[in-house]
Amino acid sequence: MKKNSIYYPSLILFALAVASCKTQAPSTTSSSKIEQSQGVYQYRDEDPTVKPFFSDRQGVIGRNGMVASAHPEASQVGLAILQAGGNAVDAAVAIQFALAVVYPGAGNIGGGGFMVYRDNAGKAYTLDYREKAPGKASQNMYLDSLGNVRQGLSISGHLASGVPGSVDGMAEAHKRFGKLPWSQVIQPAVDLAEKGFALTERDALGLNRIKPDLNTINPGKTYFLKSTVPTDTVTWHKGDVFVQADLAKTLQRIQGQGRAGFYEGETARLIAEEMQRGKGLITEEDLKNYHSAWRDPIQAKYKNYNVITMPPTSSGGVALVQLMRFTEPYPLRKWGWNRDSTVQVMIEAERRVYADRAKFLGDPDFVKVPVDKLMSPDYLSTRWTDFSFAKASDSKTVKGGMIPGYESLETTHFSIVDKEGSAVSITTTLNGGYGSRVVIGGAGFFMNNEMDDFSVKPGVPNMFGLIGNQANAIAPNKRMLSSMTPTILEKDGKLFMVVGTPGGSTIITSVYQTILNVIEHGMTMQQAVNALKFHHQWLPDKTTFENGAFSDATVQALQSRGYILEKLTNTLGRMDCVLIRPDGSYEGASDPRADNTARGY
Structure with a gap:
């Protein structure tokens, strides 16, 4: 067994x-029931x-395929992949990357997640592409000299980020089960980033809400701001077209080079430089060494x-x-x-x-x-x-x-069933909304704040009020516990x-x-x-x-x-x-x- x-x-x-x-x-309080x-x-x-x-x-209701995700643009992408002859895994990969464009609060390439897959013959698989602690992480990295938690360090800023797993996870899933070419399932996300998409009211509210953090944590950058001047007070509105040119280039590198387009080369260099600039721990070696786990x-x-x-x-x-x-x-x-x-x-x-x-x-x-x-x-x-x-x-x-x-x-989930009856259930996250609020300069995406999901100190609650113990203590290259x-x-x-x-x-x-x-x-x-x-x-x-x-x-x-x-x-x-x-x-x-x-x- x-x-x-x-x-x-x-x-x-x-x-x-x-x-x-x-x-x-x-x-029971009455004989009432649902009828x-x-x-x-x-x-x-x-x-x-x-x-x-x-x-x-x-x-x-549908008979040939179904997708359900957090954003209408991403769901449309998944449906189009199914209609083009793709299977549930192809649609899942396309949705994951589309969400990184249209749902930056939780959809991501700078975070990680989990996939449950059941093929049409009934065989089940699970893929763990959860983030890992950097190689330089240590159990007491968020404690002061008296052993007290230094508030906020595991939640916002560069030190809060673990090594991302989403790109590796999608590459692994597609390599094993995908049907359509890799470049084809990534193209919709590239198009959304390069040509832009119309913001929903919720999209606009979210981006406006995090503007103070964007300015504080990313000084001089204009990513996710409506104006090219960071301190301007102009705000996003429903229907505004949101274009992300640097993110489009990042996605094109992934499209052309697969996993290596993120964990090696230009993107890896940009991540490592951003971490060094903000006193984070992730290095190019951490990125190259990351692998998801079946x-x-x-x-x-x-x-x-x-x-x-x-x-x-x-x-x-x-x-x-x-x-x-x-x-x-x-x-x-x-x-x-x-x-x-x-x-x-x-x-x-x-x-x-x-x-x-x-x-x-x-x-x-x-x-x-x-x-x-x-x-x-x-x-x-x-x-x-x-x-x-x-x-x-x-x-x-x-x-x-x-x-x-x-x-x-903050997290997001999507569910897919294809025409043959294969099914994918994926939950993916940056942890908090918009993760650590750190945007990778030159690459245009948010990093996670998953280090807070470790037990920073036994008995001390994390941002969700969850208590941890020694089993979930920080260690180099260790995956943090998830719900x-x-x-x-x-x-x-x-x-x-x-x-x-x-x-x-x-x-x-x-x-x-x-x-x-x-x-x-x-x-x-x-x-x-x-x-x-x-x-x-x-x-x-x-x-x-x-x-x-x-x-x-x-x-x-x-x-x-x-x-x-x-x-x-x-x-x-x-x-x-x-x-x-x-x-x-x-x-x-x-x-x-x-x-x-x-x-x-």
Whole structure:
């Protein structure tokens, strides 16, 4: 059996263990449920007009191919590649590079990510093109002489960047599975950079928002500014045509030379010079030595579904399987969407999973990660012994589990299914929005601030509030831990769903809820994406939720049991998903919370 591939014919033992240690679930706050009416699910509660959705957007239906990504221009690029005879990997490569042009806040060639790929014969692969720490990095590089964290150094500026992996990852994926010529799948990105594209309102707002940082971190440069004079106050507007000449030249070098067009030669020289200018650590040698890694996918059963997802360096796959296994013994469908008992089980699962993440997860090339044990029913049953429906658990008393012998928010996602039924799920990132805000002079792209995803100091939270430990400590050439959770599901052995989202620490819980919305609560793919969401990550000990995600009665029931709830003023997730419908057609679902767009034919 493959490493990280576990199959259990049932969870009977775990279910029995759960049943033996839990108190009786209280009645849900009402007998209300989600019912379908003319294709739209209505949330029947105290107020019959209340819906569980962020919007009433409908899914896009196609039979020959489907893409869903964070930007309409990138989705159109992916669709055109499929229509030209390309496969899912060709479209993925084209979208990755297009996003580097049209979605600079997260789409990138200066960052990294993860790919889950399932071919049309059902064989699964995962590619880790996560960034690495530079060769000169050290465990205490962000601490002062007293051992305190020097605030901001791992988040903004040159020292915050790890060695990028996106270009190598796409080159590896295309070399192994691509169908169309490399130059053909890169050309759309070159065109977008060279000829320009019309900004959406969200594009313009983002570029205007980061102008002060651009001026501070990149003195004298005019990249991403509307004026050629850095200090001008002119701003971008919706519909402005954005041309990126230096980025076009960088993409042309990649187009003509492949991997070497980025990791060697002119582009590598420009990156190394920029790092030296800003006292960063990345060198030409670091770039030349970077290589992505093919890893064995995690595969785990949930009822009659098979979950195919990322192993470490991502924590997302392990966490998702843990969450699904904690959930499986409970009748969520009967209790209903976001009823108090449903939510309570999910919160308590999330609390324990994030505690495990902090203790055990890291780069498997550097630390022993007990992947199979963390997902096993016997281990999960021991994690559940202190659960009670009567009251909330206390995160101060919930630590990472005990395993004998073990030694101690900006991202983007896209999903693709081609005509033959091959599927790609990719999540890629710069980490924070626009990464470190460092733009490579002469090359025109943002660098990541992924060094903040390491445990800068054990017990000190990162920019997403996540706690890390020694397993995720900084070391030269080590990959930092991630929450990215690109995932593909099979149902009865056939392709069923392609799913993923950005969102920093909320990625795992958003993917988890979206999957359950379809397979437990009967929503369409688009409704599952539209559905309002919540999040708990162990520490801080609170549950955040989108406005409308919980009814007043659910809020009161949870608060009476000691749960700390916080209504968000923003949103959770930016899902891009594809569902295979019973008739064999594809439903593309893109998140209405942003510019996400699905395209199919």
